[in-house]
Amino acid sequence: MKSNDSPNQVNQLLDSQKNWIKFLILIGTFILCFNYITIQLQYRNIFPLNYFESFQYASQVEDFLKDFYTSQIEIPQLKKPIEEIPVTKEEILDAKFDNNLYSRYLYDDTTGEYHPISSLTDEQITEIIRYHKYQENKDKIYDYYNYNSHNQGNAFYYKIVDRNGETYTNVPDEDIKYLNVLEIPYYGKNNENFKNSVNSFASDQGLTGTLYLPKYPMGNSTIQSSFIQNTIIKIIWFVAVVLNIFILFPIYSYFKKVRHTPLTIPDQYTWIGKKYSQLPIEFKASIFFATLLFIKGFRINFHASPTAFYIFKIAFQIIVLIFVIYIFTLQVQGIINRLKKPQIIQEEWNNGFYMSNKEAWSQFPLYRNIFFKLFIFTALIGFWGVIWGISTVAFGSFVIVTLISLLLIPILLFSIKRCSQRLQLIVDTLSKLAQNKKSPQIIVKGHDLISDISRDINTIQEGFALSSQKQSDSERLKTELITNVSHDLRTPLTSILNYVDLAKRSNISDLERQEYLNIIDNKSKRLKVLIDDLFEASKMASGAVELHKERVDLVALIYQSLAEYDDRFNDQGLAIKTKMVEQHMYAYCDGRKMSRVFENLFNNIIKYAQPATRVYIEMEYEESDIVITLKNISNYELGFDVSELSERFKRGDSSRHTEGSGLGLSIVKSILELHGAIFELSKDGDLFKVIIKVKKYS
DSSP states (O other): OHHHHHHHHHHHHHHHHHHHHHHHHHHHHHHHHHHHHHHHHHTTOSSSSSGGGSHHHHHHHHHHHHHHIIIIIIHHHHTSOGGGOOOOHHHHHHHHHOTTTTGGGSBOTTTOOBOOGGGSOHHHHHHHHHHHHHHHHHHHHHHHHHHOOOTTTTSOEEEEEOTTSOEEEOOOSSOOOEEEEEEESOOSTTTHHHIIIIIHHHHHHTOEEEEEEESSOOTTOOHHHHHHHHHHHHHHHHHHHHHHHHHHHHHHHHHHHHTTSOOOOOGGGHHHHHHHHHSOHHHHHHHHHHHHHHHHHOOOOOOSSOOHHHHHHHHHHHHHHHHHHHHHHHHHHHHHHHHHOTHHHHHHHHTSHHHHHHHHHHHOHHHHHHHHHHHHHHHHHHHHHHHHHHHTTSHHHHHHHHHHHHHHHHHHHHHHHHHHHHHHHHHHHHHHHHTTOOOOOOOOOSSSHHHHHHHHHHHHHHHHHHHHHHHHHHHHHHHHHHHHHHHHHHHHHHHHHHHHHHHTOSSSOHHHHHHHHHHHHHHHHHHHHHHHHHHHHHHHHHTOOOOOEEEEEHHHHHHHHHHHTHHHHHHTTOEEEEEESSSOOEEEEEHHHHHHHHHHHHHHHHHHBOSSOEEEEEEEEETTEEEEEEEEEBSSOOOSOGGGGGSTTOOSSTTOOSSSOSOHHHHHHHHHHHTTOEEEEEEETTEEEEEEEEEBOO
């Protein structure tokens, strides 16, 4: 069986390969023909079918008319003697108002003096303008005879009339065969091809008449050869159209034969298909459209007398075309498979370049930053490479571009070195931070990625230093808190125990025992106040307090508190001076808690203010805040940071001889923080100042 089946399989394989070869040849032929058809349509070489109604012919006629107008009408005018050149009054006035217009004629070469145009007479100005025009006319004549090609200058016999009615003609008397006779302006078929060229120029210059195109070219005329070439192009084009129509049938026939059989290629070329299949779907789509554009723009120019280089060029183009057709075949097979199995498209999209980089693109700013910089850097290198490549055409330009490149290399190296130094500084700073060592701040310049990282590291360093300072202060305050609370609790408790022991003795009188009991009662009450204040301070600090906010008149509230403490202020000889900007100033707050604030502040003043001094209480508006200021002269030297007075158990007298718990200002601070208010303490020598800022009611 194997010996019988093997020849059949070989024959089937050979037939499949032949069918593939025929199919690819037909596809290649179709592409070449289609390419030729579209290119000729793009270059407007087919329609209109009559060449003498085409846009190309209209351009050649326009070239002839321009050359005719310059040589027959304009040049004779430019050859006028200098004394016949007219100068208008407007030109004289323009020269007087614009000193720079003829400034090069106002210098005396012998003396080097400059004569302003205002110092010249009208006759002198006229001579200058006339000489200037004469020089311009000479330049135009020189340019016409030396820089114009005059390809169509002798293309036509003509009979033309200018706007002055003068007739120009070179039509011979004998009979001549003409390819085309054209009336100027042209209003025949397809006159839109002549409207913006021939007719527009003739109208602007005032030309009318008839042009006669001879059967055989005159001078350097290329119109006759263009006519012949266009006729050949049209014949080939129609053949290509017919061939492409008829070739579709065998293409479809062979496609049905090969669509289920793989294209077998030599093993050394199979890597192309494997590599192509591994590309992301976005790259495959890009290659597919690039292939279509290549096929659309591909063309082979045929010459009557081919050279060796031309033959090599044609062979290379055919090899490239075969390779492109192979790639295109792989693409078409892939499209057919994906149309049959749409899930393949979804899988390839999920594994493609965009989806695989989408998460990294959104989550990693560093990735985006590096991508954009590399893209810009690559684009600049590519752009500079193009400039360098173009400069090789001219040796001088090549030398200049090379010198600029040699200058740019040190600048580039310096930039890389500077960037490396900045990165190394960041690495060293992070290393010191990791070792808990202090490091100087990084100098930040600009707003690039490295600057942003440096700025963030500086912020971390500042936060680290602030955190260390706060931790140090917290440890110190914690130690003081333990010491102070121990002292303040132990002192009244020790007194109570001692007096209880004294009261128990039997050898004392009733009067002495009653005195001891009164002392025990006072010490117990002080201890109760201390414990209550400590409990309230802890409660306030924890935020476990419910505020009952309402519209409260702070002026009335502070006067009410002052009235309650009037006797105690008088006992200390303290004179209260108030200054309120308005009689009523309202805030949205808890009235009872704010009353406690004022009570604690007044208690603090009574305890620590120097007797027989003034106490100033002011209340004013500052934008949307009510600012309350209390000032008094301290009875104790304030040789410490007064902001610490708002900490628990901190007192104005370090010896702690005064009555009080050391919690008054701490409770004030907690109440105001619950209200979102600002509480500030400051000093100026012995002047102690409290500032409270509360949002006014609106």
